Amino acid sequence: MSRDGSEVYSWGQGVLGQLGHGDEKTQRQPRLVVAFLGFNVRQVSCGNQHTAILMENGEVFTFGRGNFGQLGQGASVTANVSTPALVSALQGKHVKQIACGWHHTCALIDNGQLYTWGSGEYGRLGHGDEVRQASPKLVEALQGKEVTFVAAGGFHSSVIIEGGNLLTWGGGYFGQLGHGDETDRKAPKMVKGVQQCIAHEVACGTHHTLMLTQSQEVWTWGSGEFGKLGIGDEEKHAEPIMITALQGVGVIHISTGGFHSAALTSEGVLYTWGGGDKGQLGHGDENSQNIPVVVEALRGKRVTRVSAGMHHTMALLDNADVYSWGSGEYGRLGHDDEQMQTTPFLIEQLIGKGVREISSGGFHSLALASGSGETAQGTGIGAPYRPTGKNQRIGFATSKDEDEDDDTRLKTANTGMTEDSGIADTESRAASRMSARPGAKGAMPMGKGVSGDDDDDQEDYKLKQALRESQVEVAELRKQIEILTDRSKLEQTRIETRLQASQEERNHLRKQLERLQEKQQADAALKAKLSTAQEEIAELRKKYERSRGDLKQRTVDVHMLQVRVAQLCGSELDGLTVSQLEELERMQAEALRRCGVAKYVRLRQEFQEKEEHMREDVEKMRREFEERMDKMKVEVQKIQEEKVHLMGLEQRLRQEFQTQVQAEQMSNEELRIRLETLQDGFVQLRSILRKEKQSRVESERHPMDDM
Structure with a gap:
């Protein structure tokens, strides 16, 4: 399609x-x-x-x-x-x-x-x-x-x-x-x-x-x-x-x-x-x-x-x-x-x-x-937008245009006052006289008979010029207010964006802290395992000591049995037959077996092997525990430093934002005062203009009174 x-x-x-x-x-x-x-x-x-x-x-x-x-x-x-x-x-x-x-x-x-x-x-x-x-x-x-x-x-x-x-x-x-x-x-x-x-x-x-x-x-x-x-x-x-x-x-x-x-x-x-x-x-x-x-x-x-x-x-x-x-x-x-x-x-x-x-x-x-048939000038990517028709007009926005967008409100003030000023008729006459005032470019020659109105025309022109200059200044002030407002919103958005980035860093930091807590829990479990191993070693030591005591007692019993055998044999030991000697050795072996010497030797060997194995495990766990504790200390220090940095950054951002807001408030207040002053000046100028007009009308009505 x-x-x-x-x-x-x-x-x-x-x-x-x-x-x-x-x-x-x-x-x-x-x-x-x-x-x-x-x-x-x-x-x-x-x-x-x-x-x-x-x-x-x-x-x-x-x-x-x-x-x-x-x-x-x-x-x-x-x-x-x-x-x-x-x-x-x-x-x-x-x-x-x-x-x-x-x-x-x-x-x-x-x-x-x-x-x-x-x-x-x-x-x-x-x-x-x-x-x-x-x-x-x-x-x-x-x-x-x-x-x-x-x-x-x-x-x-x-x-x-x-x-x-x-x-x-x-x-x-x-x-x-x-x-x-x-x-x-x-x-x-x-x-x-x-x-x-x-x-x-x-x-x-x-x-x-x-x-x-x-x-x-x-x-x-x-x-x-x-x-x-x-x-x-x-x-x-x-x-x-x-x-x-x-x-x-x-x-x-x-x-x-x-x-x-x-x-x-x-x-x-x-x-x-x-x-x-x-x-x-x-x-x-x-x-x-x-x-x-x-x-x-x-x-x-x-x-x-x-x-x-x-x-x-x-x-x-x-x-x-x-x-x-x-x-x-x-x-x-x-x-x-x-x-x-x-x-x-x-x-x-x-x-x-x-x-x-x-x-x-x-x-x-x-x-x-898909398009609606509307047209606008432009030939592709990056082509500038140029308004056509009525949108090309440039002028100061009147009360009729006050609800239009910011671009229309900020048009350059180069038109005259409107009927809302209450002096449209005076403005029309003043504008017609301005083209014929003395010294004006392309001015028509004036006869001597009309020189009496020259001063009035000059004064009208000055008042009108002052009004226009004030009007331009008001438009400029309004434009500055709009620009400052846009800048304020821009700065606020940038600060919000930086705060958002700071929040993301905080979330990342919180994630690291949770991981650290998980490591601490794992280390605690390792510590508990180490403690259990130490308890098992202590229990084995106790068994070892008991076995040694039993061995000593059984060794004494064997020795006494040997003495008894010797007493029984006496001097006749050398005259014993081979079968009698074998029987004697069998009795001695049976005595040793009954005393548990072989069992003790086997138990001792197993204990030594298990003790050596557990010592190796304990040493390995101890080294791992120390290494993880060292890493944990480094991570804790790093996280604390990041936390301090983030807190300082957030504080600076808030201070910058407050300072910016205060400065903009002061600037807006100054502009508002200037605007009010100019508005007061408008009122005074309109009053003067009306008085001058009234004075001229009265002079025309009663010319003899002035004589």
Whole structure:
């Protein structure tokens, strides 16, 4: 199917350039990304604060936040990009699917190979390490496996390979990898808990995962916070578990957000569950749900696609209408405001655009449309937008235009005052006189008979000029206020981003502390084992001492028996026969046997062997214990240093934020005072002008009174 005339619309937070309009302005309603006019777009994908666009010819363009290398523009470009930029490293590879995570991006090639780039923390890129990649890099661990689908989450990634098996990797602290533990994986690993299923689609949230099977079953695992797993509790599950509430409803599509989830059936019925504190579930309230619940407001409408963002949700209907709900901060819902919506609300500006795909990001949204016949100047990627028709006008906004956007309000003030000033008639006459005032360029010659009005004309001109200059100054002040406000929002967003990064570091630190506690528990178990071994050695020593005492006693008994035998034999010992001597030796051996000498010797030998073996074990355990204690001390010291560093960093960030806010408040107050002063000056100038006018009128009426 031909897709000529594809149109990409973006709205929401734009402070990092993630909207692709060539600036960093926030848009509260859908705005056409003119850079893609004339191109065939196949897919759009929103990350937390960056965006990727896939073209029909397999090329990929990215824009937005780039400090983690998630734009794939190479090591030389890690800053924010506000205009779509081609990922040149993927040229010639023909990408067929893209997926954006929080700080990383994935691209699936038509030959089944997978490329990833961006933040490598927790191993989310799948390259066997945690190294940041600023350019696309092949996931070599998937060589020999044909990837058919890819999904990227907050800190982990997942793919479906030929045959329907599912593999995951990245951060596993919340069990979101589904391997039965909370271990990070730096390379793809098959999820054995769903190996019996044929995976059809997978969706990765911030800390949880959903999988849709070919038989329309939905499996889930990871963090159960706010009930986002949909299994009736808020517990963490590190192994896949089926969502029984969705059995038999015919699910064909799934989506995961920051703290909620969504599923769509073949009948166009939409289910949502999880966190609802921002209204993102669309149930008309701010309650969370731990099992899937139908979005009643859309019942009777046929939903074809759903996209869950951080705190908002969008749904695409079969008639190409788009509904959105949840947090309206930064205008991400596209309703030209920042109000929270707890039920689905139609995005009016997308009506009739032919939207065929939607994507919800962290703080912004995108829609891909087939085109509505609207035109705008632009020849492709990076082409500047030039307004046509009425949009080309430049003028100072009057009261009629006060509700227009910031760009209209900040037009250069180069027009005269309006009728609202109350002096329109004076302005008209003054303007006509200005062209004929003395000294003016191209001025008409004046007769001597009209020189009496020259002074009045001069004064009118000066007053009018002062009014215009004041008007320009007010416009400039308003523009400065707008700029300072935008800068304040930008700085606040940057600080929030840094605080968010600090929170991620804290989570990582907490994870290290928990691992350290696990090591301490293991060391405690080793210590207990060492103590038990020492007790066993002490018990063996006691047995050894008792055996030695028994041996001494039995040795005495043997000696006494020998003496008795000697007494019995006496001097006749030498005259004994051979048989008598053998009998005597037999009696002596029997006496030794009865005394237990052989048993003692055997027991002593066994004790010595066991004691030597246990000594070796104890020495080995002691060395291991000392080594682990040394490592633990080093780790504790390192963690304490990181904790102090993080606390200091957070304190500095808060101080910087407070200082910035105070400075902006002072600056805004100064501008407000100047604005009030100028407004007072306006009033005085209008009063003077009216008095002068009244004086001239009275002079004309009573010319003789002045004589």
